[in-house]
Amino acid sequence: MISGKHRDTVAIIHKDAIYNNLKNEMNYLEADTEVYAVVKANGYGHGALEVAEIARQAGVNGFCVAILDEALELRHAGFTEPILILGIVDAEYADLLAKYQIRVNVSSLNWLKDANRQLVSSRCTEKLSIHLAIDTGMGRIGLRTIAEVQEVEVYLSKVKAFNFEGIFTHFATADIENADLFESQADKFEKLVKSLKKAPPYIHSANSATGLWHLGNQKSIVRLGIAMYGLNPSGQELELPFALEPAMSIETKLVAVKQMHQGDTISYGATYKSKEGEWIGTLPIGYADGWRRSLQGQTVLVEGYRCEIVGRVCMDQCMIRLPKEFPLGTKVVLVGKSQQDEVTMQELAEHLDTIHYEITCGLTARLPRVYQ
Ligand SMILES: Cc1ncc(COP(=O)(O)O)c(C=O)c1O
Known part of the structure; x- marks a missing residue:
């Protein structure tokens, strides 16, 4: 790949x-x-x-x-x-x-x-x-x-x-x-x-x-293994004896932003219908990157705002509901910190009813790893 x-x-x-x-x-x-x-x-x-x-x-x-x-x-x-x-x-x-x-x-x-x-x-x-x-x-x-x-x-x-x-x-x-x-x-x-x-x-x-x-x-x-990558092996059950620093964040940018009318549908199966005037952003990440389809409903961060993934996650893209209009190219944090808030691998794991190990291992080669 x-x-x-x-x-x-x-x-x-x-x-x-x-x-x-x-x-x-x-x-x-x-x-x-x-x-x-x-x-x-x-x-x-x-x-x-x-x-x-x-x-x-x-x-x-x-x-x-x-x-x-x-x-x-x-x-x-x-x-x-x-x-x-x-x-x-x-x-x-x-x-x-x-x-x-x-x-x-x-x-x-x-x-x-x-x-x-x-x-x-x-x-x-x-x-x-x-x-x-x-x-x-x-x-x-x-x-x-x-x-x-x-x-x-x-x-x-x-x-x-x-x-x-x-x-x-x-x-x-x-x-x-x-x-x-x-x-x-x-x-x-x-x-x-x-x-x-x-x-x-x-x-x-x-x-x-x-x-x-x-x-x-x-x-x-x-x-x-997992502790080196900064994740608590127990999920949330046990308190760490010292703080671990998460080693991975995932980021993307808004590639499309549009204002919807009442009832406009989003993604395959039309499982989500917009309200009048709602802003919807498109993210270039999907299940072929390991960004799993069942992440529908999970929130990501845009300038510190929690934005829900609405409609089904597609193979290469997914859509989020924005609180207002944002310019194209605005950074979106899928995992990591944005202003005062943070989406953690553990949060995704709970949403997906799995463990964070499975999420990081499941990210595919198409998603580039950038070392900082
Ligand atoms: C035999 C064995 N030792 C150590 C590890 C590392 O485990 P952890 O990532 O929980 O540190 C594994 C992980 O699967 C394992 O199978």
Whole structure:
């Protein structure tokens, strides 16, 4: 998809916000806790390489991604820091992982056996660094029992192809008030780690929420995603221990402004009918940019005024009701501050009945990212 370099609709990425969020988290953690910046999904929509560069300047120890291509993108761009892939990679790429020194999570003994065969048959001379994934309550990926973990440890002691670098789990409810499941997961993880004859150097379990609200469970690495982008992982449920600065705002300009007559219809399906004399503005952003169709009814900001999106959001445009006439080219803030008011990603998430993660990740490549 082509990025719209010749358009007025942009996602502005505030570099200082990412830097400051990282620095504040690093200062908040124990001095020896490492921080890996999670830059999967194009840096949650903020731009993987650009975010990785800011994170490097802030002094992170490594990066996390979800798929092999995201790791290779970082390597090809010259990032030499440790990279851990959090998703399952097909064992047929074991030599590629080893060649590029990309750490990978391992979720089964069979994967290790397949990867070992692949490394031997491709005469790979590099060791593949692995982090054992432990499923303590996500029900997603990872080993689940002490027996499985011990079996893997025995296997690893017999083959030379792997460097057993880490073991980790992922919490399902680190971002809510009730800590029952969190504690049971932490307890299970501790027991599984203790069952190892020799623990690997990295034992980790923290995402942003754990890194913010569960001191003592942050262990050797915090895999920091959403907090780096300045968004509260819990939405509104939990108060942040320090302020986060939102890293993205979205802005556009009025490209059409007209005064309507009573009953004039707006957009597909004619779901909105104007009142006499009402001013309607058109914004060049639509669901093909990730500005979702169900944002109908959400408000955006024009010179501090809240203006409702009226009628259906189209693929490339949407319409807003203005309180008065504004000149063409007037700035419209879709997410961010305008005078005394602010539209937040959380506000959009609530309107869409989702989480802010989904909104930033869902912005498409057509919406240019501008770094300030
Ligand atoms: C295993 C794992 N660790 C860490 C993260 C980062 O989570 P957050 O963005 O909430 O910090 C994710 C995100 O999906 C993940 O899957």
